[in-house]
Every structure is written in structure tokens, then in C-alpha cells.
Amino acid sequence: MIDQGAPPQGRGQTVPQAPGLGARLMRRKPVEVLVAEGGQGEGGTLRRSLGLWQLTMISIGATLGTGIFVVLGEAVPKAGPAVTLSFVIAGLTALFSALSYAELAGTIPVAGSSYSYAYATMGELIAWVCGWCLVLEYGVSVAAVAVGWGEYLNELLDGTIGVTLPAALSAPPGDGGVFNLPALIVVLLAMAFLLGGARESARANTVMVAVKIAALVLFCAIGVQGLRSGNYEHFMPLGMSGVSAAGATLFFSYIGFDAASTAGEEAKDAQRDLPRAIMLSLVIVTALYVLVAAVAVGAKPWRQFNDSEAALAQIMRDVTGQGFWATLLAACAVIAIASVVLTVLYGQTRILFAMSRDGLVPKVFSRVHPKTGAPRANTVIVSLFCGVLAAAVPLGQLADATSIGTLFAFALVNVAVVVLRRTRPQMNRTFRVPLSPLLPALGFAFCVWMMGSLSTVTWVVFGVWMAVGLVVYFLYGHRRSRLAPPSEK
Numbered sequence: 001m002i003d004q005g006a007p008p009q010g011r012g013q014t015v016p017q018a019p020g021l022g023a024r025l026m027r028r029k030p031v032e033v034l035v036a037e038g039g040q041g042e043g044g045t046l047r048r049s050l051g052l053w054q055l056t057m058i059s060i061g062a063t064l065g066t067g068i069f070v071v072l073g074e075a076v077p078k079a080g081p082a083v084t085l086s087f088v089i090a091g092l093t094a095l096f097s098a099l100s101y102a103e104l105a106g107t108i109p110v111a112g113s114s115y116s117y118a119y120a121t122m123g124e125l126i127a128w129v130c131g132w133c134l135v136l137e138y139g140v141s142v143a144a145v146a147v148g149w150g151e152y153l154n155e156l157l158d159g160t161i162g163v164t165l166p167a168a169l170s171a172p173p174g175d176g177g178v179f180n181l182p183a184l185i186v187v188l189l190a191m192a193f194l195l196g197g198a199r200e201s202a203r204a205n206t207v208m209v210a211v212k213i214a215a216l217v218l219f220c221a222i223g224v225q226g227l228r229s230g231n232y233e234h235f236m237p238l239g240m241s242g243v244s245a246a247g248a249t250l251f252f253s254y255i256g257f258d259a260a261s262t263a264g265e266e267a268k269d270a271q272r273d274l275p276r277a278i279m280l281s282l283v284i285v286t287a288l289y290v291l292v293a294a295v296a297v298g299a300k301p302w303r304q305f306n307d308s309e310a311a312l313a314q315i316m317r318d319v320t321g322q323g324f325w326a327t328l329l330a331a332c333a334v335i336a337i338a339s340v341v342l343t344v345l346y347g348q349t350r351i352l353f354a355m356s357r358d359g360l361v362p363k364v365f366s367r368v369h370p371k372t373g374a375p376r377a378n379t380v381i382v383s384l385f386c387g388v389l390a391a392a393v394p395l396g397q398l399a400d401a402t403s404i405g406t407l408f409a410f411a412l413v414n415v416a417v418v419v420l421r422r423t424r425p426q427m428n429r430t431f432r433v434p435l436s437p438l439l440p441a442l443g444f445a446f447c448v449w450m451m452g453s454l455s456t457v458t459w460v461v462f463g464v465w466m467a468v469g470l471v472v473y474f475l476y477g478h479r480r481s482r483l484a485p486p487s488e489k
Contacts, residue, residue, distance in 0.1 A: 024261050026123035027483045029358070031424065034110050034120055038265045041353065041368035041375060046111070046265045047198065054202040055260040059281030061205045061341035064212055064336070071148075071249060073311035079246035080237040080302045084293045086246035087253075093450055094254040096443030097410040098282045099433045100417040102275035105261040107420070108268030112354030113261040113347070114413045119358070121419040122412070127348040128477055131355050132411045132469035136405030136462075137255055138348035139382065142187060142191035143390035144402055145340045147172065150182030152333040155313045159327025172392050175467035183390035190342040191383035194349065198266045199371040201346060212336030215329055216292050219312055226299035226319035237302075241453075248403055248453040253289060255406045256331050256340065257282045262347040275431035345386065349378045359484075360477035397404025402455050404462045411447040414440040 022216035050058075072083070079086045104117045112119070113136055119127035150171070154164040164170070171177025193201045236243060261276040264270045292312075302313050313333065349365075353375050356365035365378040418437045420427070433439050478484065 003081055005487035023456060025125040025478075027481075028115075028121070028123050029119045029127075029483060031108055031120045031420075031427070031470065034108055034112075037357065038110055038433070041357065041366045042363055043375065045368060046353075046375075047373035048266055048268050049197075049199040050202055050263055051269075052276055054206065055263055055267055055273050055277035056281050057206045057209050057344050058202065058263060058346070059257050059260040059277055060213075060284060061209045061339040062259035062347060063254060063281060063285045063340075064216075064256075064288060066159060066211070068216065068289060068312065069255070071253060072293065072296060073305050075246040075250050076297060076302050078238065078249065079235065079242045081232050081297045082236040082238075082243045083192055083246055083250075083297060083302075084245050084290055085236075087286070087289045088252040089243065089247040090110070090254055090450075091282070091289065093247075093251060093407075093443070093446040094257060094282060094286075094410075096439055096446055097413055098257055098278055100257050100410075100414045100440050100443055101261055101430045102278045103417055103429060104413065104420070105264060105274035105278060106271045107272055107427055109264035109267065111259055111262055111265040111350040113264075113351055114409050115351055116354055117416045117420075118412050121416040121423070123485065124360075124478075124481060125473070126412065128360060128473045129466070129469065130409050131360070132466065132473075133353060133405040133409040133412075134351045135348070137402055137409060137463055138344050138351060140389065140405070141255055141402040142190075142341055142348065142386040143183070143393065145181060145337055145344065146156050146183035146186050146386070146390035147393075149186045149334065149337040149341065150180055152313065152330045152337065153182045155330035155435045156327060156334055159323050159330060170188050174259075180391040184339050184387040186338055187345070187383055187387035187390060189338065190345050191379055191387075193342055194346055194379045194383075195372065195374060195376055197374045198346075201342060208335050208339035208342070211332050212339060213288070214234055215332030215336060216288055217330060218325075218332070219316065220291055220295050222325055223295040223299045223319055226315070227295070228298065229232070231301050244453045246343075247339050248270045248407075248450045251403050251407065251450055254282070254285070256344055256347075257285065258410075259343050259347040262350040265350075271428075276412045339436050345379075345383060348386075349375055349382050352378055352382065357482075359480045359482040360473070400463050401458060401461050401465075404451055404458050405465070407451045408462075411444050411451075414443040414447070 075086060076083050101114070108117055108120055110116045112131070113134065115127055115131035118130040118245075150165075154170055158164050165182065167176045168178045169181045172183075173181045193204050257278060260274055260281065264274060267273055296312065296315055300317055305311060313326040313330045316329050317323060320326075352361060352365040354366075355361045356363055356378070364381070365375065367375060367377050369376045417433055417440045421436060
């Protein structure tokens with residue numbers, strides 16, 4: 001409607017029109033603005049204190065352990081001895097996406113990870129969808145891993161003092177329990193580290209990563225003594241469909257490699273170190289996963305895997321006939337899985353930090369404590385949410401829901417690389433995906449293929465999650481976005 005008090009329009013003049021809904025949903029945030037805002041929060045700034053070593057340890061800490069210590073027992077019954085091939089397929093899928101992440105992390109070194117990359121290339125609505133998937137990926141995976149931590153804690157308690165926590169307090173509803181207390185405790189411990197700041201959290205994580213690598217090397221050294229060639233016969237008993245189904249579940253094991261990209265505003269030299277950290281961590285993790293999986297299925301017939309979250313400790317006990325080595329492995333796993341919780345929780349808080357700074361979620365998530373340089377309120381809110389979720393939801397449902405959210409976000413990152421190459425070809429890139437757009441296209445295709453291998457129930461959960469996200473966006477984020485014109489706010 002034209003303002004009645006406005007002066008009459010002359011011939012040939014037109015009344016300026018507000019941008020249509022489609023244009024508003026596609027509004028993009030320039031790369032230069034994203035980078036210029038780096039570290040800025042409400043009341044303080046994030047501190048740049050992380051080097052290449054710390055960034056690599058963050059990615060390894062967020063990745064290594066999840067699939068081996070927790071989900072292996074669920075994947076083997078789906079694929080049989082070919083679970084090693086499932087790890088390779090999942091790792092190859094992650095590799096294509098990792099190349100895209102490496103290029104974008106070096107070009108747009110900010111805290112929002114793939115959310116920010118989508119904002120710069122495909123517009124606000126796609127960025128919101130990606131960010132909402134990341135909330136599922138990071139937040140829910142924290143809960144899923146915390147559930148597995150309780151299993152190994154019971155193994156440790158049983159091997160040391162001969163007692164275990166009662167099922168009512170060590171398993172969620174649906175798995176024979178009432179409330180998973182250990183899962184809540186490990187999330188709260190991670191929260192305590194994060195509240196101290198990024199540097200302190202990185203130091204603790206480095207120690208825990210060293211412990212988990214030592215534990216997996218120890219498992220291989222002892223487990224190889226129990227190898228039986230007959231356990232590799234009928235290598236692919238459930239066919240390629242079983243391998244791909246297990247691969248989709250095991251992709252949950254790779255979700256952490258992009259954690260370094262969430263530290264873009266706390267890295268000393270983000271453009272140089274982020275691509276290196278992402279690629280280095282993925283290579284190390286994939287090699288260890290395949291090696292440990294090969295030893296595990298060689299030392300124990302695949303039909304005897306029973307969905308236990310403490311599968312490796314059981315194999316150690318079976319091979320040695322002694323409880324000592326199993327107890328030692330359980331102790332290492334307790335520390336190792338805690339590092340996954342710590343680093344993935346870190347990634348979740350930084351993604352919400354970026355979304356809050358853009359106005360899409362409440363400002364409380366971008367409020368930075370001036371002394372520690374950490375988003376304290378953000379950390380407390382996310383930790384309590386994840387802790388309660390871990391205590392109340394069974395692991396299997398969480399892992400598959402996390403995988404589909406991760407695959408969707410990774411697919412968007414592969415698209416973002418191609419879009420940014422075409423729209424901003426002259427930008428300085430410290431790393432470039434080779435054979436682009438072929439490899440990003442393969443990364444996108446692999447992600448879609450693995451999404452198709454997930455169950456109908458997982459797709460239903462994902463659809464409901466996306467519907468809720470769109471409702472939140474249109475009721476809150478769309479109007480409060482910093483890119484929204486004043487008339488919409």
C-alpha cells in the first residue's frame with residue numbers, strides 16, 4: 001500500500017517494491033562479512049589460541065572412538081566380516097566431503113562450519129536447514145556417545161571392584177532402565193571443561209586422545225593373537241545391502257572430522273591450519289577404524305556380536321581369558337569416549353554461537369564470558385539438553401538419527417563448494433578440492449546413497465525434525481535475522 005502522505009509519483013517513476021518471499025529466503029551473507037565478524041559475540045570475543053596440533057586433536061577427539069567403542073557391536077550383525085568394507089565406504093564418503101570442508105574452512109574460517117558456508121553460497125533458508133541438521137548431528141551425537149560411555153563404565157567397575165550400576169540407573173527407558181545416570185554425568189563433566197575456555201579444553205582433549213589411540217593399538221596387539229581365518233569365511237553373508245546399511249550406521253563414526261571447522265574463530269591461523277587438520281584427522285581415524293574392525297571380526301565370529309556397546313572389552317576378555325586386559329581397555333574407553341563428548345559438545349556450542357550472532361536463534365547463545373572467552377550460557381543450556389537426552393533415549397535410535405542429519409549437512413557442503421567456485425572464482429583459497437566439480441558431485445552422490453540406506457523410521461524422525469525446524473525459522477529466525485529489513489522485525 002502506498003503511503004497517502006507521500007508525494008505523488010511522476011510519470012515513469014515506480015514505487016519501490018519490497019523483495020518477495022523467495023528473495024528474502026535466498027538472502028546471502030557475504031564471505032567478507034562472515035570473516036570480519038569472526039570471534040565477535042555478545043559482551044566479549046572468542047580467543048584465538050588453537051594451533052594445528054590442537055585442531056587436529058579436536059577432530060580426532062570428536063571422531064575416533066564413536067564407531068569402534070560404541071557402534072561396532074550394532075554394525076557387525078548387519079554386514080558380517082564385511083564390516084571392514086563398511087568402514088571403508090563410510091570413510092570414502094567422509095573423504096569426499098572432507099575435501100569440500102577443507103576448501104571452505106580455509107576460505108571461510110568461521111565458527112559456523114557448514115551452516116556459515118551455506119549462508120554465504122545458497123541463502124538463509126538453506127543455511128537454516130543446514131544449521132538445524134547440525135543441531136541434530138552434534139547435539140544428538142553427544143547424547144548417543146554418552147550412552148555408550150555408561151556401558152564401558154560398568155565394565156570398568158565390574159573389573160575393578162566387582163560391582164556394576166543397577167540397570168535402572170545405567171540404561172535409558174526402552175533398554176531396561178529408568179534413567180541413564182552415567183550418560184548425564186559425562187556430559188556434565190565435559191561442560192565443566194568447556195566452561196574453562198577453548199585452550200584448557202583442548203589440552204584436556206589432547207591427553208584423552210593419546211589415551212584412546214594407545215587403547216586401540218593395545219587392542220590390536222592382543223586381539224591379533226585370537227585371529228581365526230574361519231571367521232573371515234563368507235565375507236559378505238548379507239550381501240551389498242548389508243554392507244551399505246552398516247556403512248550408513250557407521251558413518252556416525254565419522255561425524256567428528258568436521259569439528260575443527262567449528263573452531264575457525266579460535267584458531268591462530270585458521271586459513272592454513274583448518275584444511276590440514278581436517279584431512280590429517282580423517283586419514284588417521286580411517287586407518288585405525290579399519291584395522292581395529294578387521295581384528296575384531298577375526299577374533300570373534302560375527303554372529304556372536306550382540307549389539308553390545310562394550311564389544312571390544314568383551315573380545316579382549318575372550319581372547320586372553322583374563323579380565324585384566326578387558327578392564328584396562330574399558331578404563332581407556334571411559335576416557336576416550338569422554339573426549340568425544342567434550343569435542344562434539346564444543347562443536348555444537350560454536351555452531352549455535354554463529355547462528356545466534358546472525359539472529360536466527362536467541363542472543364543468549366552468542367553471549368561470551370569476558371574472562372574465559374567461552375560462551376558460558378550457551379554451553380550450560382546445550383549440555384543440560386544433551387545430558388537429559390542421553391539419559392532418556394536408547395543409543396540405536398540416536399545414532400541413526402544423527403547419521404541422516406550429518407549426511408544431509410555434508411551433501412550441502414559439497415554443493416556449496418561448487419557454488420562458491422562459480423560465484424567467487426577469484427577468492428583466495430588455501431586449499432582447493434582436486435577435480436572439482438567431479439569430486440564434490442561424488443561426495444553429494446555418496447551422501448544421498450547412504451541416506452537411502454537408512455530405515456524408514458529414521459526418515460520419519462528426520463522429516464519431523466525438519467518440519468519443526470521450519471516452524472521455528474518462520475516464527476522466529478526469519479523475522480529476527482540480522483539480514484531482515486527493519487520493516488519485518
